[in-house]
Amino acid sequence: MGEDARFGRSPRSLLHPWGVCGHPAHMNAYDPSAIEAKWQAHWAQERTFRTPNPGDVDFDASKPKYYVLDMFPYPSGSGLHVGHPMGYIGSDIVSRRKRMEGYNVLHPMGYDAFGLPAEQYAITTGRHPEETTRENIETYRRQLQSIGLSYDWDRELATCDVDYYRWTQWIFTRLYDRGLAYQTEVPVWWCEELKTVLANEEVIDGKSERGGHPCVRRPLRQWMLKITAYADRLIDDLDLVDWPESVKTMQREWIGRSEGAEIDFQIEGHGGDALRVYTTRPDTLYGATFMVIAPEHPLVERIASDEQREAVAAYARAAAAKSDLQRSELAKDKTGVDTGACAINPIYEEGDPRRRVPIFVGDYVLMSYGTGAIMCVPGHDERDWEFAKTFDLPIVAVVRAEDSPVPPADVPPAECRAGEGITCNSPLWDGLPVAEAKARAIDLLEARGAGTRKVNYRLRDWLFSRQRYWGEPFPVLHLEDGRHVRVPDEALPVELPDMEDFKPSEDGSAPLARATDWVHATEPLSGAAALRDTDTMPGWAGSCWYYLRFMDPQCSTAPLSPEAEDYWGNVDLYIGGTEHAVLHLLYARFWHKVLFDEGVVKTKEPFQRLFNQGMLTAFAYKDSTGRLVSADEVDLSGEKPRAMTSGEELEEVIAKMSKSLKNVVNPDDVCAEYGVDAFRLYEMFMGPLSDSKPWNPRDVPGSRRFLDRFWRLFVDLDGSDPLRSGLESNEEVEPAGEVLVVERALNQCLKRVDDSFQGFKFNTAVAGFMEFVNVASKKGLNGSQADRLVRAVAPFAPHMAEELWSRMGREGSVAHAEWPAVDERYLEADEYEMPVQILGKVRAKVMVPRSASREQMEAAALGAVSDKLEGKTVVKTIVVPGRLVNFVAK
């Protein structure tokens, strides 16, 4: 321990006169907090990022448009963590560059503010969701603004604003008018513990997402949206859109279109009763040796034989107690019971013993897909194979591999053969490949009236109602005679009534049902008494069309004006996480297509290009007992992380940032310590935007150090001038000598920055800036170079760029300056270090002119490795112009 121990930590600053008052060491030092506050206030006051709309006096229709949208956040009580702004910073960089390139950039932000978490939070704290939501929005806005994101704040919206959800309701009425919204009795998740109905997405493995309480299915009358009517368009139009292939695949699979046939099997001894099945393999009809129907199938009770009736009923009861998920949990174990009934396979002639097939009830068949009954071809379907093996049922091979002999029909095959092949043991289409046999089989069945071509979808209609308070009320009135009508446009919005007690009811009925004054209404057209619908829309509703409202957020006559829609079109770039790959994006596309049919929009797809940012992870720390240690109680100063309190060495694990892992990092803290620009830069420097990567607090100071060096290029810390001399003028001069070296470095930097936008690899842009600053720190830079550098860095570190721009005496915001162009002439030096290889291995390096001919390159190379070629014969010489020379020598 040295002398300084006497001073301790805090009195040390007394030695420095400027340390006493807490000001930076020099007036000229880089002081991010001062700069950032100054420019954020300036942007707000000048409305720098306001985007004029068609019709505004300052709107310039000659400029091309570019619409960059972030997936807006759900304003939770805990505020933003450093993962959220990752995509926002990326989209901000794109927006700022596009603006500098002369585009009218639409870059808005809002809040997905209706929904269950807010309501749940309100219930646990005893406060009204309106109040807590507004508070959370304040926090989010403050945090977003503090990051210097260039949103047009005049367009800010929240889905719970009356002026917004009025139009959500308006769109619902259009769905209603088109017959796309209907009510029906469907089983919904009920959680006894929470006394409430839960949405599918809130139930995981039969337990509530919050609290892990068991849930059961209950039938309830619900609003449904007929998204299945748009299934084909939702698949086909994926071709129009520039999205990651993985997301398109997920959507296609979610919709799950399949082509096949519905086939009727008469039931023996039941007169007209037929069992209708759906199959994608009508070509295997000759191999159908039994049937399985879902336990909920309406025919179950009727067809069961007397001997089997009790067993079948018991099985159906047991299945009802299980959820879909519980049923599939033990994926491989097939269960079922023989109903005792027999069906007639319509492909076999009368008198053929193979005509009669037994009917089983089994829960691997789902009532909710197809017809709830299947024909089973154990020879060519894995699941049927397992069932047949379990119950010792006959198996017939009716498809063979192309190069194998026809298997005998009376000997069960050794293994199941799903997929392609050549049909066999199938008299009416024997020898045809599977695809042709399918078509043939369907034609024959149709001719006989025993079946028909049919397309099925895995996608189900969208369960669109919640028995909850915090959502958009349905603009629907129920009349005394049982009919319902939608509320006319003039009577919109149907405002959510203010309720003291908004908790869900014990019996699962909607909280709005208790707002009796609100519920009792009159039908505007007839004046008849009516009751308001008391369900509310799910959280997804508001996010289905917010991107449209941003185009014209104040419009009071329509969701958006035709003029605004005409100009802005659709979203050019949509950035967000993969978690919305299916639901949100599918629902929004569905609504967009309805609005297209309605004439409200002229584009077929809402989001032209989609980009998914990667997930931000973080280190979490565990002690020897496996207990999690909060990240702010970990001492990282040494080589190994240690607990601050005990000094114990800790294990470091990488995990998603979450409260439960105690590894959440708040952007406010990072910005306060290192500055906003350093925070932005670090987030981009970590790696490609699409990659998942861990937040490493130890790396953040590096970005700040870079900004300090950048600043010092422009500002002399020891002087008092706002700018180093010679940097005010941006006059172009012919570069020579050292200036030429810097000019080349600058153009290489600008090129890298340009290229980094391809694929959102802003990490390489930051590296490019760092390399240039390293060069310029040694060799200096002139006014013209300084000018271009500041403009190029503006999208990345906008506050510092504005400050330097103003110190250079430029008029207006750098945000509206011109994006600096790369001058190709300076991209390459006259000479370069050429590697010389022998047998593909680098053996020497030699300086050659960039423009050297093949002969010159070869001669220079030969000179460099002549000693190493002694005693060897050069068999071949490969010369790659501008690259290298390789001698193949033996």
Place this chain on the structure above:
RNA sequence: GGGGAUGUGGCGGAAUCGGUAGACGCAUCGGACUUAAAAUCCGAAGGCCUUGGCCGUCCGGGUUCGAGUCCCGGCAUCCCUACCA
């Protein structure tokens, strides 16, 4: 079980068409400045062996003058999905 993504130093990552692997940064080490420290600046550094080599981009094959990059086979990790007939 199915689908997708990823795999490069101690760490995050770079490498446009197959052409010098490890840019840039972090951490580390050394030096300068300092009474000292911090900060800053300068420099070193993939691994192994005696200068010169050898080995190195998850593993095993292949194509090529030349492979992180292309082809075949395998392993690991992460994400999504779950009997859809």
